[in-house]
Amino acid sequence: MTERYLGSGTIPETHDGLTGAVPAHLPQRLTITLWDFSWYTRAGDGEPYADLDEAVADAASLGYNAIRICAAPLLLFGGLGLDDLASDLEIEGLGAAPDGGYYGQCTRWYDAPGGYSIDLRGRLLALFDAAERHGVVIILASWEYQQSPSFAASPRWFEAIDAVPLDQRYRVLADAWDRLLGFLTEHGHRDRVALVELHNEVDFSILPALADGGIREVSRLASRHPDLLVTASYGKPPHLAMHRLPEGLGAAQFHVYSYGVLDALQKRVDIRSEGSADFPNAELRALLRADAPSVEEYGRAAEWKYRATVITDQMIYGYDWVDADAWDTWLLEHYGPYREVMRREIESRVIAIAEWARAHRVPALVGEGWVGYTPLHGTFEESPVGRALAEHGIDTALERGVWGVVLCSNAAPHHPMWQLRDWQRVQNARILAAAQ
Template sequence: MTIHAGRARAITMWDFSWLERRWPGAGYEDWDVALAELAERGYDTVRIDAYPHLIDVDPQRTWTLPPLWTQMSWGAQSTIRIQILPQLLDFLRACARHGIGVALSSWFRRDVDDVRMRLDTPQRLAEAWISTLDAIDDAGLLDAIVYVDLCNEFPMPVWSPFVYGTDEAESIGVDHPRIGRWMRESIEIVRAAYPGLDYTFSFSDELDKMVAGDVSAFDLVEPHLWMAGVTDYYDLIGYNYERFDPVGFDNVVARGLEVYRADQSRFDGAILDAIDTIADWSRRVGKPVATTECWSIIDYKDWPGLEWDWVKELNEKAVVHAASTGRWTAIATSNFCGPQFVEMWRDIEYHRRLTDVILSAPIDEDLR
């Protein structure tokens, strides 16, 4: 498969949830059920964590992972034990049964030994990905892969601490020459081993830095875009990405909807303008766009006092706008399109309406 398919893909992010949320009621305990429901909603691609750093050390070890957070609904909210192979291969086979393509990424989850810190050069990052692709290729499943995102939201320290030596460093912008070298060199090494795949690093940075990054080695760009990320919305409601403290979501409950409705045209306009900025960047660099985390609020969940209607409304406006640009070849409807987000997931008609827009989106001639 390839991202350059002459049509847009309806993609969703299942991150590390596909493997870590398999207890009864967590949403992914039966992959065939979850994937059948995904296809029913009109999606044809899923982006997941392949855990390349763990595969590179020992793919069949049972790894112990502390929780990344307790307040968000992605992954597990307590310590969990997982094995990467053969589960990754089994999941790819399940995707194939349901006609779902797979984009590989990694959030580089910390295990109790923190082996991700071994990936302290572009060469070592590339080697971990080559080990992962070798395992997939040996199983005859390479055709299932749509593209490879070498690191989620690079170079944020929470996801790529090996660049800094710690996950508490101040982030370097994607426009920094050192980051450009990391991206270019690691992609070139992986591409030499697997030239038939498409490669990128996903970004979640200030827009001006994002569009100034060196993407010369990329086959596509993957910006993550939210209204809450391109405005002062979170400052106004008092949300600071509290991963282990409920105060952040308490503030979203108390002020989130009120603040949005009070200045809705400004907030809506900001995400639509950001989409236009990315479309212009795509035209300038000649790369297609995939967005798998988007469009309204960054963190949300089923919770007392949290309403989904406004989130869904803004997501729909953004999907329609992105689809109209001719630059997106993979579009998500939000980063809440998974079975653990029950209120969002059960609105099948909503998903079908948006995926119909995505799957019929025009693609500019230079990207076909």
């Protein structure tokens, strides 16, 4: 019988090995925990990052070998006249709320009570010292044009970076990174740097498009540090048109969120908008706690803090006062029709990232994922449903040669998911086994 190729060609495709080479001194697979800016905004007495050595040791005990952080390069080395602030940074969070708590108290990431000051440059060294002791590498990024300055008590940090003209922001970032890398090198920590991201999620930050000068600065920084991987990350890369990404990224550090049923709920309750005339609408009111104050009674954080971040006052009010059990119940009851769509979306996006990286011969990472932004005490991603989606993403990443992957954006010390310790150990173990 004549064999029919049906257009498949005669050269088999392969997805063996990593999508691109990584420096020899770095692990061949990264198990990433996302500490973002929380490693300095949740560092008060009794908070998850009060003792950095203890936090790093705990992460290593769960099988993590990489920590992704906001290193605040503009604050520390931006040359913007902020040296005094960097050495004595007062953390406030979003500020005191009229109920005796603080704004963002039931959100993820923004649940920072503040009330302390830190020397952030010294803290960065302390983190790298701890990472060296416990065999962990660091992914360096900046969230400064997305949200980090909003947690400070003073608006000076935000005002200084906001005063930089849009067309100069990438250059100022690159110069700051150059100085920060020099600082780490002087202190013997260059080999702890796994990756340098010019900025986190450039497509969701107060920055021009990366093609508008940003990729030039990525290349310039990479030329000054040819032994390091230098890139920028995207919150939602153009999965259906990856050719639109600019040439010159040293790694494909892209994020994979499949909101699916969560997006349906968020649209239903209009929680991510701002200035909605009927907020909270009837659908959201049905999900609020019985003791929820009115929007007027609850008030707002300081105005500059909303300009310094990408979230809205409607999100803060809604997440602070939603009934987390009611929220979860709605998601689980409506998940059925979205299940296959969300699984396929996670899979297809991971494949798109990996194949783009393989074509460009650079390492691929999924530094954030998988479902999206839920209330602090919501358990959808921690549930068997959410964990199954995460495992599907991890499976796909390993099959396609992705170098580094998060278990979930919520798998970090400042989230309740950190208590799923056995699950994290199992997932990390199989990621690391793929390097053998």
